[in-house]
Amino acid sequence: MGKIYFNANDLGDKYYDFVVVGAGNAGGVIAARLAENPHFKVLVIEAGLSDTEPESDVLRTPFLAGLAVGTKFDWDYKTTPQAGLNGREIPFPRGYVVGGSSNTNSLVYLRGPSEDFDRLANISGDQGWSWTSLQKYIKMNERHVRPWNNRNDENDYNPAVHGDGPLQTTLVAEPTDLDQRVIKAANELQGQFRYNLDLNSGDGLGVGWIHTTVGGGARSSSSTAFLKPAIESRENIDLLVHYHVTRLLPAEGGSLDFRTVELAQDASSQRIILTAKKEVILCAGAIGTPQILQLSGIGPKAVLDRAGIAQLVDAPDVGRHLQDQPIIFYQWRVNSTTLSSFFRDPANVGASMAEYAASKTGFAAGVAFFSTIAFLRLPDHSPIIKAEHKDPAAGPNSSHYLYSFLNSYAPNPGQEPGPTEGDWISIAAVLQSPTSGESFFACLGAAADTMAEGSVEIQSSSAFDHPAINPAYLSTAFDLNTMITTFKTTAEFFSAPIWTGYIAEPDPEITGLTTDAAIEAYVRKYSTTVKHPVATARISKAGAIDGVVGPDLCVKKITGVRVVDASVLPFASAGFPQAQIYILAERAAALIKEKWSN
Structure with a gap:
């Protein structure tokens, strides 16, 4: 039906x-939704590789989730040296593939609190982005399916908050002893550790099960759930693979x-020119989208001047x-x-992969390491939330940090691979509501001079050429002190009776974390990106002078371009x-279909 191209010169229609x-x-x-209208002709351009390339099993096999980092399916970005991480440059993985x-991500599907969406609606001035208004889109996008072993999981989620969409999500096939203890601890402790039946319900706090983008024993992705089925069933959608969009061009001199669209396969290859009759829709992500806009002369003048690009549109927030x-x-023994x-016996892994290859069942057909999670807040009167600053979370039911519970030893980058004996568990702690990077928090009442601004600059x-990527990690007292709190609070969680006799001892490096200074040193030494x-x-209000896109996601000050990706979110999720x-x-x-179908 639709076609997949690897040479732009073969496109039948420019x-x-x-x-x-x-x-x-x-x-x-x-692309898939627009192609539902047979009167629309849609082209998708992907800079990365096909997801059917040799070695692409690393993309589809749930057990291998996350292992595409550093492979040919990764953009291989790095950050600038991060002062908050002892000057380290860290890898910054993004999927370089259809x-x-x-x-390439770790498969987690958790929508977050309703307050995240309500804040998006308030910031954009469009209540269509609110949690209540988005329910029909949530339901048409995703559906819960049973895990590969058909385990009856009806008591572990709320079917009323899931829909009947193409994207498949599931829960763990075989809950472990650790999983059961985490849920039991939540029931014993209550309070901030209370059990939450379904963390996709809009209730953003508590301890619960992780939903993953897995169905039928394989990863369910934007490609498998939406793009490929559209290409296979419709004639009006084409995919061009392994072409970079090098810039957007105005229709003529002085035009907005x-x-x-100009594109090429590599720096020295022929430039191809294509024109959209209706819209160019940038879905290149929080790194690629600002890079393309800046390359097109749309962005901050100082950044463009340094790169030798004439500014065509003054858009100061592009890349900021x-x-x-x-x-x-x-980690704890x-x-x-x-x-x-x-994992110490390679034969175990080999047998699991053989079973998966034969039937898409067994250990490798699901997420192996983590099945439970806790979304947590600082206490209401915590000194970390200073009186003169507003809480960076979206509301009182939104988390400041989370724990994910891992059923093995998970080393930090730069740590030793792990002990050669004994059984271990780990907790991954993530800062959910950072103030570093500035984002929208200056507009929420926080003092801008307390924040190092994050940026993407060509x-x-x-x-x-890769842009300079600066997330400005741990550049505020709030972020650092909250990360210190993530370690301190583990003791509170492990105080539940269910852990008695289970926890033997912490990793030797953890043993030394007895002061805030020691925890800070550990955090700065080992923290890395969760890739969000x-x-x-x-996004910003239609009449606001700040922001890059309006509430309809159209780029301000120009025509014909819309952005739909994580770059438009004004705050961390x-x-x-x-x-x-x-x-x-x-x-x-x-919104696009409504505009152009009339």
Whole structure:
């Protein structure tokens, strides 16, 4: 039906109604939904590789989730030296493949609190982005399915908050002893650790099960759930693979119509020109979208001048306000069998992979390491939330940090691989509501001079040179002190009776974390990215002078260009952005169809 191209010269038509830049999380949804109208002709351009390339099993096999980092399916970005991380430059993974990061992430599908969406509605001035208004798009996007072993999980989630969409999500096939203890501890402790039946319900706090984008024993991604089925069933959608969009071009000198797209395979190859009759839709992500806009002369003058690009449109917020969330791991030896001993014997892994290859069942058909999670807040009267600053979370039911519970030893980058004996568990702690990067928090009443601003800035006029990526991690007292709190609060969680006799001893490095200074040193030494960048083309009200896109996601000051990806989110997600971007894309597609179907 539709076609997949690897050579732009083979395209049968150089004029499409819509040109979607990026076949990732949002791009697949946008393209598939637009193609539902047979009168629309849609082209999707993906800079990365096909997700059927050799070695692409790393994308589809749930057990291998996350292992595409550092492979040919990764953009191989790095941050600038981070003062808050002892000057370290850290890898900054993004999916370089059809499906984008929805094909390379760790599979977590958690929408976050309703307050996240309500804040988006308030900031944009469009109540269509509120939690209540988005319900129909949530339901048409995702559906819960049973795990590979058909375990009856009806008591572990709320079917009323799930829908009947193409994206499949599931729960753990075989809950472990650790999983059961985490849920039991929640019931014993209550309070901030209370059990939450379904963390996709809009109730953003408590302890519960992790929903993952897995169905039928394989990853369910933007590619598998949306783009590929559309291409296979419709004639009006094409996919062009392994072409970079090098810039957007105005229709003519002085024009503000940027619906012409220049693309190429590499820095020295022929430039191809395509024009969208209706819209160019940027879905290149929080790094790629601001890079393309800046390369097109749309952005801050100082950044463009340094790269040798003439400014065509003064858009100061393009590439500014980058936010991401740091993650760190803590480890304990336990008096129970975990996956630590399982992984020490290569034969176990080999047998699991053989079973998966034969039937898409068994250990490798689901998420192996983590099944439970806790979304937590600082106490209401915590000194960390200073009286002169507003709480950075979206509301009183939104988290400041989270724990994910891992059934093995998970080393931090730079740590030793792990002990060669004993059984271990780990807690991954993530700062959910950072103030570093600035994002929208200056507008919420926080003093801008207390925040180091995050940014994505091109370094040359070439689309094939990586931009400078600066998330400004741990550059505020709030962020650092909250990360210190993540370790201190583990003792409170492990005080539940269910842990008695289970926890044996902490990792030797954890043993030394007895003061705030020691915890700070550990946090700065080992924190890395959880891979959730946002806010580099953030949304704002239609008449506001700040922001990059309006409430309809159209780029301000120009015509013919819309942005649908994580770059438009004005604040870090208190859930997981994968889920939020799927929902954002569903409504964006509806807005586009409504505009152009009349």
